[in-house]
């Protein structure tokens with residue numbers, strides 16, 4: 001098997017080579033930004049109708065099957081050789097059992113009030129935790145659902161760290177009721193004094209966003225914590241303007257990643273419902289339509305983000321939406337506006353942005369793997385033995401990678 005740092009280096013090369021295809025802000029484009037160099041790819045995305053596009057985007061294998069021949073043709077014309085087989089990269093899957101880690105009856109009580117998919121994640125994650133002896137530190141625990149299940153399943157001492165008092169209290173009530181060896185620390189994860197990380201401990205984090213899991217990795221490696229298991233998510237939720245790489249290779253990389261870039265792995269539509277999907281498309285077309293209008297009125301060729309909208313606004317008229325958006329952004333609209341014209345422009349721009357995004361999505365898996373390996377290699381550099389696996393099905397959560405480190 002290829003070493004993690006060698007794989008990180010290969011992914012890095014591919015991502016640097018392909019930057020123009022994935023490091024793009026679709027809503028700023030007025031044409032496919034790479035169409036001159038990649039004409040086959042441009043033709044391929046324009047030949048798709050909008051419904052096909054949604055379906056292809058949902059499954060990475062379909063996306064690759066549809067777009068790769070065109071990309072390969074363009075690369076051949078350009079005389080470039082990229083390692084496109086990496087686009088299909090997946091972490092190995094661990095064999096988790098579908099069954100509950102605790103008895104059916106207890107599982108009924110423990111899962112009450114937790115959404116089905118969340119419970120499935122917690123159950124699968126718990127199956128990946130060794131039945132060890134050491135205390136478990138649950139990082140950014142929420143109500144401590146994961147810690148609670150670990151405490152119950154393995155009778156292990158669990159400390160759950162969470163900064164929202166209400167969530168800690170709710171977790172404490174449950175732990176007391178079930179006489180579980182779980183206690184809560186109501187503290188800020190950024191306050192090193194209160195984090196209670198130790199050597200003889202297993203630190204776990206399920207979906208601690210961006211900086212939060214990075215913080216755990218820094219504190220745990222500093223404390224020499226023997227065992228770490230994290231499932232990262234929301235890579236873009238960081239304080240810094242740019243991604244701060246962790247591993248030596250990551251730091252040396254030519255990639256400079258903005259928060260916008262870091263959202264790429266999360267751009268996989270999980271909207272299953274057709275009605276919700278068509279509302280989402282309508283909202284984007286309206287936002288872009290308003291954007292064309294504001295550019296015209298302000299004579300500024302720059303995207304102007306507007307706040308979130310209520311779904312009910314979408315059942316009204318586009319003109320009313322524009323008036324509302326103009327008020328939010330203090331844009332003075334002229335007395336007479338051809339709203340139909342701007343709606344049409346919005347729909348056209350939406351078609352374009354969806355095609356720009358579709359091509360960027362080719363690199364979604366590689367990019368997330370790069371981010372995961374940056375963490376894995378950092379841990380290896382700190383003397384840990386590290387594995388990277390998939391701990392549950394993609395349908396349960398697309399953020400299904402698990403990094404396990406021991407020393």
Ligand SMILES: C[S@@+](CC[C@H](N)C(=O)[O-])C[C@H]1O[C@@H](n2cnc3c(N)ncnc32)[C@H](O)[C@@H]1O
Nearest residue numbers: 140141142162163164187188189190206207208
């Ligand atoms: C995405 S939730 C994950 C909760 C839980 N691990 C789960 O998977 O259900 C992130 C949690 O981190 C907590 N959190 C955010 N910032 C924090 C901080 N600075 N210190 C401690 N907890 C924090 C939030 O209150 C929230 O409960």
